[in-house]
Amino acid sequence: MKNVVQSERRVFQPGATIRGAVPRVYLDHNATTPIAPAVADRMMVALRDEFGNPSSVHHFGQRAKSALDEARSAVAALIGSDASEVIFTSGGTESDNFALRGAAEALEVTGRRHLIASSIEHEAVLNTLKALARRGWKTTLLPVDTSGIVSPAALEAALTDETAVVSVMHANNEIGTIQPIAELARLAKARGALFHTDAVQSSGKIPVDVRALGVDMLSLSAHKFYGPKGVGALWSRRGLRLVPFATGGKQERSRRAGTENVVGIVGMGAAAQLAAAKMNEEAARLAQLRDRLEDGIVRVVPGTAINGARSPRVANTTNISFDRVEAESLLIALDLQGFAVSTGSACSSGTLEPSHVLKAMGFPPHRTQNSIRFSLGAANTEADIDRVIAVLPGVVEKLRSLTRAPVRA
Numbered sequence: 001m002k003n004v005v006q007s008e009r010r011v012f013q014p015g016a017t018i019r020g021a022v023p024r025v026y027l028d029h030n031a032t033t034p035i036a037p038a039v040a041d042r043m044m045v046a047l048r049d050e051f052g053n054p055s056s057v058h059h060f061g062q063r064a065k066s067a068l069d070e071a072r073s074a075v076a077a078l079i080g081s082d083a084s085e086v087i088f089t090s091g092g093t094e095s096d097n098f099a100l101r102g103a104a105e106a107l108e109v110t111g112r113r114h115l116i117a118s119s120i121e122h123e124a125v126l127n128t129l130k131a132l133a134r135r136g137w138k139t140t141l142l143p144v145d146t147s148g149i150v151s152p153a154a155l156e157a158a159l160t161d162e163t164a165v166v167s168v169m170h171a172n173n174e175i176g177t178i179q180p181i182a183e184l185a186r187l188a189k190a191r192g193a194l195f196h197t198d199a200v201q202s203s204g205k206i207p208v209d210v211r212a213l214g215v216d217m218l219s220l221s222a223h224k225f226y227g228p229k230g231v232g233a234l235w236s237r238r239g240l241r242l243v244p245f246a247t248g249g250k251q252e253r254s255r256r257a258g259t260e261n262v263v264g265i266v267g268m269g270a271a272a273q274l275a276a277a278k279m280n281e282e283a284a285r286l287a288q289l290r291d292r293l294e295d296g297i298v299r300v301v302p303g304t305a306i307n308g309a310r311s312p313r314v315a316n317t318t319n320i321s322f323d324r325v326e327a328e329s330l331l332i333a334l335d336l337q338g339f340a341v342s343t344g345s346a347c348s349s350g351t352l353e354p355s356h357v358l359k360a361m362g363f364p365p366h367r368t369q370n371s372i373r374f375s376l377g378a379a380n381t382e383a384d385i386d387r388v389i390a391v392l393p394g395v396v397e398k399l400r401s402l403t404r405a406p407v408r409a
């Protein structure tokens with residue numbers, strides 16, 4: 001029991017120091033965020049007191065049901081929708097799968113068997129498209145330009161009368177670029193296709209309004225905005241038919257069977273409320289920290305370049321290439337110094353895969369394999385940023401001394 005209490009305190013303070021150990025700075029908020037203390041408090045109430053099955057008619061069931069309703073309204077308010085259009089899921093991955101597979105299956109009978117997505121989507125979309133391609137669906141991946149943006153002209157050229165669904169993410173997880181969703185959705189719908197956007201990295205960070213975006217489906221995930229992991233939502237426009245994954249009970253208006261994850265959903269609702277209240281102020285604070293970080297790194301480390309810098313971006317994200325430095329080595333060296341960052345490249349079976357996002361942006365290997373993502377969040381301060389700027393020149397210099405090629409300007 002004591003261990004649980006101790007570890008709980010550390011979860012709430014990602015920057016906290018364990019006595020005698022390296023002070024830790026968490027700069028990987030796009031991977032996941034710590035649960036906000038107020039969210040955890042609200043979840044504890046649900047865990048203890050709202051244990052009833054929301055489908056039960058008695059007092060205990062109805063208490064859990066009203067906790068679900070409250071959370072559904074909070075998530076709906078975050079994205080400008082009606083509560084009845086929000087379907088709770090197990091996270092962003094399930095929401096993306098549900099949108100694409102559910103819509104594809106519903107539209108199969110109409111003869112529309114073509115799907116379009118951008119080439120910089122998360123694997124939750126890309127691998128779902130691949131799976132549907134193996135089942136006979138035609139798929140098209142849209143290119144992006146060097147600033148990481150999908151051009152409306154490219155979508156227009158790819159659309160056909162057979163296109164069933166177009167999926168383009170709102171904000172990219174690796175570089176933070178924001179796509180012109182409203183314009184892309186308008187083009188798709190003019191050709192009779194449905195439009196889905198993965199808003200996992202934008203919701204809670206920038207205003208998201210499903211009506212203004214003009215989309216049909218939108219994915220969210222709680223753990224990207226200080227809520228718990230393993231819970232998310234798919235917003236689906238009223239009247240839209242999606243074929244559900246699982247057969248079973250009539251939960252979520254028969255769109256997702258299975259007893260609801262009440263504690264997780266309550267946490268998502270509390271996190272949505274917090275995000276809506278703090279969004280503008282926090283985005284302005286994080287933009288200042290992000291600019292301080294970028295200016296500092298470019299100033300003190302030669303051979304660096306900011307990826308996607310010229311595009312509209314979410315305030316907390318920056319992706320930086322370090323010439324002649326393997327990203328994985330830099331990540332490990334920074335971790336040893338107490339800084340948690342991330343690389344867009346996936347290390348699979350001992351070989352370093354270049355980032356598919358930077359590759360799609362047309363960058364050469366020395367940039368796709370040498371990039372680090374810093375994603376800032378609630379606990380970060382100017383002092384954290386200044387410390388990472390102070391540490392980086394030495395770390396990079398040391399790594400570069402191990403290779404012989406000259407640094408590119």
Ligand SMILES: Cc1ncc(COP(=O)(O)O)c(C=O)c1O
Pocket residue numbers: 030031090091092093094096122124169171172173198200201221222223230231232
């Ligand atoms: C853009 C994007 N989509 C989907 C996901 C998957 O969300 P989840 O971890 O909730 O399954 C992520 C998570 O990294 C993401 O960044």
